[in-house]
Amino acid sequence: MKYCPHCGKPVRENAKFCPSCGETLTVSQDQPATNTNQIKGIYDSATAKLNQYTGEKGAVKVNISDLFSEVFKHHSKKEADAIFIAGTESTTPALADVSDEWAKPWLFSRILIGFLLAFVVLLYMAVSFHNDKAVPGLILVGAFAVPFSGLVFFFEANAFKDISLFEVIKVFFIGGIFSLVVTLFLYQFVTFSTTSQYLGVLTLKDSVSIGVVEELGKVLIISYFISQLNVRHILDGILIGAAVGAG
Template sequence: MATPKQPKHNLLDDTTKELNEWTGEAKAVEIHPLRMFSEVFDRHTKNDADAIFIAGTKATTPPLAEVSDAPVKPWLFSRVLVVLLVTFSLLLLLFYAFKNERVLPGLLVMGSLTVPFSLMIYFFEVNVFKNVSILSVLEVFLLGGVASMVATMFLYTLIPTANGTALWSAALIGLIEETGKLLIIAWFINHLQLNYIFNGMLIGAAVGAGFAVFETAGYGMDYGLVTLVIRSWQAIGTHTLWSAMVGAAVVFAKDDYRPLTTQTVLRPKFMRFYGLAVLFHALWDWHVPFAWLDIFYIHQLILIAGGWVVILVLIEAGLREVRMLRQAGIPAEEHAFLPLP
C-alpha cells in the first residue's frame, strides 16, 4: 500500500503559519509580492489617484458591506516615491554639479522623507476600510513622529543606555524606542476610536515614518550625505514597518473594540507583535559578530525581508477580519468616519 505523500514544508511556510497563528488562524500565508505590486506598472490616471487620496471623509468612507476583502494591490505609493526620488536627485545635481551648498537643508529633508513617506502612503492604500483621511494621516505623521521622539527621549532619561552596538545595549535601545512610539500610537488609536487591524497598521506606520524622517535627518546632518543615503534606502524595513507591527498589536489588545487599557496590553497577541518589533529593532542595531553579514548589507537585508513577511501576514489577517465582520453583521454605525480633531 502506497504511503500518502506528506505535504512539503519550507521555512517561509512554517514562519507564516506561526505568525498567522498569533493572529488567530492556524495555516500558512501564501506570499505573493508580484501579485500585490502588479498594478505598480499599470497605467493609472490622475482621477484614479484622486479617488484614493479623497478616502476617509464623510462622503467617501464606504459602508462595511462595500469594503473589499480582495488581495490588496497598492500602486499610488510608487508614484509618490518617484516624485520624491526625482526631487532628491535634482537637489543632488544642484549640490554636486553647481556646488550650491544652500540646497543642503533640502537634501536632508528630502533624503530622509522619501522612503518613509512613500511607505506611509502604501499603508494608507492598504487600509481597505478607507475610514482615515489623508489629512488625519499627515497630522499623525508630523505630530506623532515628533511626539514619539519626545516620549523616547524621556524614556532615555529614565533608563540610561550605553548607546552601543552590543546585544544588551541594542536590546535596551529597541525596547525604549519601540515603547516610546507605542505610547503615541496607542494614544492616537484610542483617541480616534480605531478598531481594525488595517487602521492600527496605518497609524503605527504614520508615527514610525515621522520618527524615521526626523531621526534620519539628524544623522544626515551629523554624518553627511553618504549616511543619509544609506539610512534612506534602509528605511524600507525599519521604523515604519516596526511601528506598523506595534499598531496592529495595539488593536489586537483592544477588548471588543473598547479603549486600550494597561490590563489588555498583557494579552499574548499584543505582547507577541510588540515583542517582535522590539526584537527586529534590537537585531538591527546589534553589531553582529559575523563579518560576512556586513557584506552588501546582508544583515540588514535579512531583517528587511523578515519585517515584510510579518507585514504581509498582518495584511492577510486584516483581510480575514473584513470577512469575519461581514459574517458577524457588525452594524454600519460601528464602521464610522472618524475625523481627527
C-alpha cells in the same frame, strides 16, 4: 511530517482531516514533505495565529506579484484623487462592500520615484556646483523618501477606507512630535557606556538600548491614537503606526 495547507499545523501522514482547523486534506498532500513545505508550514502556522485576531481562520495568503501588479500600469489623476477621498461618512464603504482581496497599491511608487529624482538632482547640485544650500534639502528629501512613501502605501492598502487623510496628517504631525518628546523623556532612564559618552562610539548594548527606547516611545503614542480613533481593524493600526513612524 506533513502540514495542513489551511492552518499550517502538523498532521499525521495518513490523516484525512486536520485536527486543528477541521479542513479536509486531499490525496495529493500525502507526498513526502520537502524543506519548502516545512518552511511554508511554519509561515502558515504563524499567519494563521495572527489571522485569529481578525476573526478569520486559516493562513494568510500573500501574492507579492499580484500585490504590486498595478505599479507599472498607467493611472489617471482621477484615480489618484479617488485614493485620498476616504474616511468620511459619505465615502467609507459598508463592511459588506469591502473586498476580501488584497489591495493593489501603486501611487506610493510614483511618490518614491519623485523623491529619488529630487534626491539625485540635489546631490548633483551639491557635488558638481559645490552648492552648500542644496545640502539641507538633500537631507530632508533623503529622510522623508522611504517613510512618506511607505505611509502612502499603507493608506492605499487600507481596504476599509475608514481613516481620512485629515486624521492621517494629524497623526503624522502630532504623533511624530510627541513620540520624540516621549522618547527623549525615556532616555533619562537609560545609561550609556563610558566609550559612548567620551569617544562617541556606540557599544552593542548602547545600540540595543537606543532601539528599545525609540520604538517604545512610538508604541506608546500609537496606542494612544488607536484608542482615540476607536480602531477596529489591523490595517487601520498599521496605517497609524506608519503615520507616527514617518512623523
